Amino acid sequence: MPDLTLQGLDLFADRIQTELAAVLQCSKDRIALDRPRAEDHGEFALPCFRFAKAAKKSPVELAGGLAESLRIADITASAVGPFLNFKICPIALARRITEDARSDAWGKRALGRKTLVEYSSPNIAKPMHVGHLRSTILGAALARLHEHLGHEVVRINHIGDWGSQFGKLVAGWRRWGEENEFKKDPIGHLLALYVRYHKEEKEDETLPADAKAAFQELESGQENDTRKLWARFTSFSLREFDKVYQRLDVKFDLVRGESWYESKLADVVDWLKKCQVLQEDDGAQIVDLSSEGIKTPCLVLTSHGTTLYATRDLAAACSRWEEFSFDRCLYVVGAEQTLHFNQFKAVLKRCNADWWNRIEHIPFGLIRFAEGKLSTREGRVLRLEEVLDRAVELAAEIIQEKNPDLKNKEVVAEQVGVGAIIFHDLKHQRQKDVLFNWKEVLSFEGDTGPYLQYTHARCCSILRKSENGVPESFDADLLTDANPLLVALGRFPDAILDAAEKREPTILSQALLKIAAAGNSFYREHRVLGTGDEQLEGARLAIIDSLRNTLRIGLGILGVPAPEEM
């Protein structure tokens, strides 16, 4: 069992920190090692400015003195001006990486906290569109990142199946619903009703009244026709969602609609009353949050007595806290809802629920379109399935052109097309808005998912074509010419940790791109098979296997399929 805490470059970083902490007489965590910009400066660097005063030397003198006196196994220190640079002995690094990176435990930790991740959370009766993609992909990746680090993860899909929108839907169905149309394309038909509702509600006053009445019937808790209709819409919608989740290989431990918390809503309202935070305002029940620096109060009950988004989220949070006593509960929800989450946490804080700060909103930017914002209400949507289909179609064309003899062409085309879409999303920092651009989304060259998949497939191919695979024992000392690749691989565990801590899968994406680039350069310049040198071949197979395994694990965490041939 490899040491789970010190793999790859972390092992060497730890040695440097230990030694420096002793010499500089400070705690180890104060020694923050930087990554030098230029590669020939080594793998780690310490700017000596902040330690100069205590040592009563100039930064340049201190760096020079430390470079002279430090003795660290497998590491050479050198001073460049006020910077102290550390270079890992290439042979030691090659031994370490070919050992660590070929294991299933590569990049794993045993951090063991209970983490809930709520993501995807589509609304029923509406198609999954590209906007849902980000939450789904990000959330699934964050869940897997945490799992890899040994956290106990609970995946939650908080389906939007409640709220006044369903009153609108029921009202629309009663006026214009057609059974045949519904059977042909359930979600398409429901969407059409929803769109028509919003178009006509302005002219027809009886429409909003019917919708309101329908939602009140739903919330009455009694078994009635409205409720039956709602249940039917829900089950058809869930079936549609599952198709997409299967294609994306996204899973949940808990699929709970907002309606699941229905029975807990009254308790939450009572609790708020008991905490004396509820007040009436204009007929509605609100929680004032000015004491928390939030000007907009949180609305808990409408003047008609129905619940709201915040009410249901409060009930869900309380229920989850009782059920799981989580260390963290992550909500992967768009940045446009930041105010809602700030309000909802502030309400918990006002009620002295001391777990309020374990709730964490993971905001992400919008997908925008050159033609303007998409609007479900106006029926302008781009279905997720259409995006996936087009990517898969293009992947199939490229396979036909580049590798017409490939077995399982349809399967691989699906993996490559879907992988391209997923990686495209996880390549960007989540906070930034992304402009949806077919040309970019459907690009398979350069910094893309297929590039990573291709590199993985090449490694598999080389290993497959070798006679005996990686030998039991090999001479890692022959891998000094693979140093850039070894360094890139060595940073993999840290990338995983950093990506999870910052809730930013792009950190892993970027690390994988660097690894793949170094890998492609390596095997183009250095032939693995047929060199006639058995020792060299064994060592090179070991690093190809390290590369293969790192990409396999990394892509797996991101949710990008890793075919062995493409």
Place this chain on the structure above:
RNA sequence: GCGCUCGUAGCUCAACUGGAUAGAGCAGCGGACUUCUAAUCCGCAGGUUGCAGGUUCAAGUCCUGCUGGGCGCGCCA
């Protein structure tokens, strides 16, 4: 009006907790397939990091102001 957020090469994005000469991909130009998959590799070109101040030994990164875009601001979710 108030709040949040973003502004880096023609385009899409990087840059670790403030650190050294701001890096990739795409597009453009020029090279490399008798050899493990050219979805690749090598090279050239491309920058006043939106603007102006401030803090610091050091600012793309922190602070202030301005500017431009996006989002949000009570009975939708």
